[in-house]
Amino acid sequence: xxxxxxxxxFLQIKKRTLIIISCVLLLGLVFWVWYVLQREGRSLTATxxxxxxxxxxxxxxxxxxxxxxxxxxxxxIWNALAGIPAVNGIDQQVSFLDSLFRYNSTASRLxxxxxxxxxxxxxxxxxxEFLYFLGLPTNSDQRxxxxxxxxxxxxxxxxxxxxxxxxxxxxxxxxxxxxxxLKNFSYTVYKGVFIASASPILLEQAIKQSTSxxxxxxxxxxxxxxxxxxxxxxxNIFLNYQQLPKFCEYFFNEKTQxxxxxxxxxxxxxxxxxxxxxxxINFLGFTSTSKNSKYYVDVLQSQSPRKSKIIEFLPTSTxxxxxxxxxxxxxxxxxFRMYTKNSAAGASFEADLEKWKNNQFQxxxxxxxLENEAAILQLAxxxxxxxxxxxxxxxxxxxxxxxxxxxxxxxxxxxxSVSDYVSTYKTNxxxxxxxxxxxxxxxxxxxxxxxxxxxxxxxxxxxNDFLVFAQTKEQLHYFINEIELQQKLIEQKEWKSFFKSLTxxxxxxxxxxxxxxxxxxxxxxxxxxxxxxxxxxxxxxxxQGIALQFGATKGMVYTNFHAKFIPETExxxxxxxETHLDTIFTGKPQIISSAGNFTKDIFVQDEANRLYLMxxxxxxxxxxxxxxxxxxxxxxxxxxxxDRSQIVFSTTNYIYILDxxxxxxxxxxxxxxxxxxxxxxxxxxxxxxxYRLFIACDDKKIHAYSxxxxxxRDWKTPKTEAIIVSDIQYFRNMDKDYxxxxxxxxxxxxxxxxxxxVKVTSQFKKxxxxxxxxxxxxxxxxxxxxxTNTAGAVHFIYFDGNIRKLTIKPFSQNHYFYxxxxxxxxxxxxxxxxxxxxxxxxxxxxxxxxxxxxEKVVQKPILFTFPRNEKKIGVLSGNQIFLFNSDGSxxxxxxxxxxxxxxxxxxxxxxxxxxxxxxxxxxxxxxxxVHK
Numbered sequence: 001x002x003x004x005x006x007x008x009x010f011l012q013i014k015k016r017t018l019i020i021i022s023c024v025l026l027l028g029l030v031f032w033v034w035y036v037l038q039r040e041g042r043s044l045t046a047t048x049x050x051x052x053x054x055x056x057x058x059x060x061x062x063x064x065x066x067x068x069x070x071x072x073x074x075x076x077i078w079n080a081l082a083g084i085p086a087v088n089g090i091d092q093q094v095s096f097l098d099s100l101f102r103y104n105s106t107a108s109r110l111x112x113x114x115x116x117x118x119x120x121x122x123x124x125x126x127x128x129e130f131l132y133f134l135g136l137p138t139n140s141d142q143r144x145x146x147x148x149x150x151x152x153x154x155x156x157x158x159x160x161x162x163x164x165x166x167x168x169x170x171x172x173x174x175x176x177x178x179x180x181x182l183k184n185f186s187y188t189v190y191k192g193v194f195i196a197s198a199s200p201i202l203l204e205q206a207i208k209q210s211t212s213x214x215x216x217x218x219x220x221x222x223x224x225x226x227x228x229x230x231x232x233x234x235x236n237i238f239l240n241y242q243q244l245p246k247f248c249e250y251f252f253n254e255k256t257q258x259x260x261x262x263x264x265x266x267x268x269x270x271x272x273x274x275x276x277x278x279x280x281i282n283f284l285g286f287t288s289t290s291k292n293s294k295y296y297v298d299v300l301q302s303q304s305p306r307k308s309k310i311i312e313f314l315p316t317s318t319x320x321x322x323x324x325x326x327x328x329x330x331x332x333x334x335x336f337r338m339y340t341k342n343s344a345a346g347a348s349f350e351a352d353l354e355k356w357k358n359n360q361f362q363x364x365x366x367x368x369x370l371e372n373e374a375a376i377l378q379l380a381x382x383x384x385x386x387x388x389x390x391x392x393x394x395x396x397x398x399x400x401x402x403x404x405x406x407x408x409x410x411x412x413x414x415x416x417s418v419s420d421y422v423s424t425y426k427t428n429x430x431x432x433x434x435x436x437x438x439x440x441x442x443x444x445x446x447x448x449x450x451x452x453x454x455x456x457x458x459x460x461x462x463x464n465d466f467l468v469f470a471q472t473k474e475q476l477h478y479f480i481n482e483i484e485l486q487q488k489l490i491e492q493k494e495w496k497s498f499f500k501s502l503t504x505x506x507x508x509x510x511x512x513x514x515x516x517x518x519x520x521x522x523x524x525x526x527x528x529x530x531x532x533x534x535x536x537x538x539x540x541x542x543x544q545g546i547a548l549q550f551g552a553t554k555g556m557v558y559t560n561f562h563a564k565f566i567p568e569t570e571x572x573x574x575x576x577x578e579t580h581l582d583t584i585f586t587g588k589p590q591i592i593s594s595a596g597n598f599t600k601d602i603f604v605q606d607e608a609n610r611l612y613l614m615x616x617x618x619x620x621x622x623x624x625x626x627x628x629x630x631x632x633x634x635x636x637x638x639x640x641x642x643d644r645s646q647i648v649f650s651t652t653n654y655i656y657i658l659d660x661x662x663x664x665x666x667x668x669x670x671x672x673x674x675x676x677x678x679x680x681x682x683x684x685x686x687x688x689x690x691y692r693l694f695i696a697c698d699d700k701k702i703h704a705y706s707x708x709x710x711x712x713r714d715w716k717t718p719k720t721e722a723i724i725v726s727d728i729q730y731f732r733n734m735d736k737d738y739x740x741x742x743x744x745x746x747x748x749x750x751x752x753x754x755x756x757x758v759k760v761t762s763q764f765k766k767x768x769x770x771x772x773x774x775x776x777x778x779x780x781x782x783x784x785x786x787x788t789n790t791a792g793a794v795h796f797i798y799f800d801g802n803i804r805k806l807t808i809k810p811f812s813q814n815h816y817f818y819x820x821x822x823x824x825x826x827x828x829x830x831x832x833x834x835x836x837x838x839x840x841x842x843x844x845x846x847x848x849x850x851x852x853x854x855e856k857v858v859q860k861p862i863l864f865t866f867p868r869n870e871k872k873i874g875v876l877s878g879n880q881i882f883l884f885n886s887d888g889s890x891x892x893x894x895x896x897x898x899x900x901x902x903x904x905x906x907x908x909x910x911x912x913x914x915x916x917x918x919x920x921x922x923x924x925x926x927x928x929x930v931h932k
Contacts, residue, residue, distance in 0.1 A: 046192045047115050047135045049215040052205040055119040056247035058238040064116040067234050076278045077565045084536045122246045123202050134194040142189045167207045221268040221288045228286045233273035241267050253526040267297040270559050283561040293338040297557050302331040305505035305551035309392050310375045314489040315482045319517040322451050322510045323375035361410040363446050369399045380516035389444045389457050389469035396465050425477050435461045481619045487575050498564050506549040514543045576927045577618035583608045588901035589917040590634040600905050605630050616907040622662040632679025637691050650680035667709035674699040677723045683730045696724035716754040731774040733783045742766045761801045764789045773819040786819045808845050816860050822871050823886045833861050849888025853877040864904050
């Protein structure tokens with residue numbers, strides 16, 4: 001045979017052989033991929049099959065190592081939550097697992113690409129327990145894990161072994177090894193799954209479940225929702241609504257049990273995937289639906305998601321808000337009726353509707369008023385204020401006409417006048433609100449069910465195109481004032497950003513401002529959970545807010561949970577309310593203690609000399625026109641000795657005493673004999689409410705009066721060389737009383753009767769902007785008065801008339817001066833504010849701290865004393881306000897916008913934040929809530 005022919009045949013055989021080998025290799029590769037995928041699928045299926053069906057929550061990850069890395073490497077949210085004792089125990093286990101899988105190659109290989117599942121159960125004795133599952137499909141993996149546990153637990157734990165349902169259960173008891181998380185820990189490897197728990201009984205249930213003929217994978221709704229789970233998500237979470245009521249009861253009190261039980265009727269399953277950043281958490285996924293209106297979520301299927309209009313209406317005091325948004329109201333009515341008929345309470349629900357229909361109060365007619373949205377709203381710090389309900393209505397005039405027709409028809413059947421159901425309310429902003437009383441408090445429940453079921457509201461009014469429901473007329477008045485006086489929540493910069501993180505459209509949105517929702521949550525949590533919530537409140541305060549959304553889409557309902565985390569250093573102050581005055585004002589708003597000192601009022605005068613008294617919600621209680629500007633400080637007295645205070649102040653020609661209603665007391669205003677050259681001061685020497693009033697006039701006399709308006713009989717007017725321009729001050733040294741005043745050329749120290757008792761040996765020209773300060777006797781110095789001259793030199797005036805002078809540095813004649821123990825070290829310090837600079841010096845004249853302002857300080861700084869005697873200094877510079885701590889650092893969140901001197905007080909029963917009252921935008925009085 002020809003050599004070339006043989007060669008060709010050999011090449012052909014070789015080529016066929018290569019093709020066959022390649023095909024075999026390709027088939028082998030395909031089989032290997034199929035086998036791996038099948039093994040992973042079997043592993044995940046086996047893992048889920050082992051989860052007992054009473055699990056309320058199932059947490060699943062396909063990459064445990066990545067989750068541990070995410071939690072332990074600088075995740076601010078997890079680090080904050082780890083400060084909660086209940087979470088700290090889990091954090092210790094996470095830390096142990098993280099270090100184990102990071103540094104132990106065997107452990108790292110074992111978890112790689114293996115499904116890891118945690119299920120939550122309410123187990124024996126109503127305790128919350130966890131089950132842990134790790135898919136181990138090969139015998140090799142199972143042997144390696146057992147060896148690893150034996151190696152780790154060697155000499156640390158006592159291991160006991162028992163059999164249950166042909167499965168070997170190992171229990172590890174380690175009294176000292178808390179960090180390892182192995183204390184009283186039981187585990188087994190059964191049917192290719194590693195199962196562990198601190199509850200032996202729960203572990204036995206998982207073993208039984210592994211051989212059960214009914215598992216979660218047999219649940220069609222679970223299988224359906226499982227397909228929506230993101231394969232690349234760090235964590236998948238499944239919520240089992242049939243078991244959630246018991247889970248909720250573990251945390252919430254009896255008042256919430258009916259709502260918790262109703263979760264069974266909401267849906268069957270929700271699956272969400274975790275996506276997280278260092279400052280926010282998002283859970284995105286879907287909630288299952290059915291086609292027979294069996295669950296409440298089914299009612300949403302015929303609705304398209306819409307943008308909420310009520311969100312744009314919310315005041316800044318909103319703490320909790322939930323809204324239902326519809327695209328097709330008739331379809332909702334039809335589907336909701338079908339849902340109620342299928343529910344257990346359906347018969348009684350329909351009977352109630354028929355009852356009201358027979359009474360000519362047709363609840364269905366209210367759907368004609370509704371545009372497309374209904375919401376529940378809880379305002380902050382209002383434990384005694386029930387939730388409000390808000391409807392977004394059609395155009396107001398038409399909606400109000402329809403409401404009147406409904407009530408008129410009902411009134412006729414009751415042989416009453418519709419006017420019996422109508423009242424009015426007037427505010428300082430809006431001339432008149434018409435308030436209507438409904439014959440039922442359950443209208444929202446009958447219209448929408450669900451979250452409205454526990455709401456009782458009988459009174460309604462229109463605010464713009466919104467119909468607002470409240471339990472009482474007084475609560476409706478409260479809401480109206482909140483809306484009129486406060487800024488809108490969504491106008492706040494930080495909340496704009498929060499709402500932008502949400503889905504712009506939805507059918508349902510729940511929102512909570514965690515920083516002012518304490519009363520709401522404490523009202524619903526049980527005692528144990530409530531105590532934990534209070535003890536860890538500083539951690540929860542780091543969360544700005546949370547939101548939950550549902551929206552119908554293609555036969556399913558998308559689900560979105562969002563939580564925003566803001567570290568303490570970024571805790572922003574915000575405007576609680578703003579009140580608009582009739583014209584501009586430049587003076588300091590004064591905080592006035594109202595009846596019994598339980599609440600606070602705000603007193604201010606505008607540039608038109610009009611007085612205003614507002615309550616702590618910013619509501620104007622009264623206005624009073626004056627002919628002159630107030631030139632004194634505002635003082636409070638208890639004239640009638642009944643714990644009801646009155647306000648004392650003076651103008652150029654009068655002394656006024658007003659009660660809380662703005663009425664003049666008898667004998668006041670008191671006309672002065674000459675024009676005043678300083679402001680009235682009020683002294684109560686013996687603290688027995690026997691008040692005396694002192695004021696200087698341009699007749700070079702100091703006039704003293706009792707509260708009857710009569711001159712004091714024993715007062716001997718001291719002779720001065722010039723007019724008195726400084727306020728008269730009172731000090732007690734040992735058992736002697738002194739009145740101190742100056743005409744800027746001389747300093748006078750008199751007794752109660754006006755007789756000069758101390759002759760100052762060396763006179764000086766006192767600085768005009770500043771007071772005298774009294775320093776009691778110490779081991780190193782006799783008692784003395786302290787003041788500065790026009791050049792800023794400090795003068796110590798002793799009660800024998802001698803003076804000692806201390807010069808720190810030259811200051812302008814317009815400087816401001818304080819002498820106080822600013823840092824609580826037991827020694828007084830010297831604080832100066834002059835032009836653009838704040839400086840504090842200690843007693844050896846060394847600089848303690850300083851600060852440079854951009855604009856000149858032209859109003860006297862304000863000294864504030866906080867709880868625990870903490871001293872802080874407030875300064876107005878340009879259109880910014882500053883609050884300095886005792887070490888000279890700025891208080892967190894400052895500077896802030898403000899154009900007047902400001903006042904600080906605590907309007908709520910908490911030390912977590914205080915209220916700052918300041919003028920801004922020329923004629924706006926603003927209440928800032930400032931956080932610690």
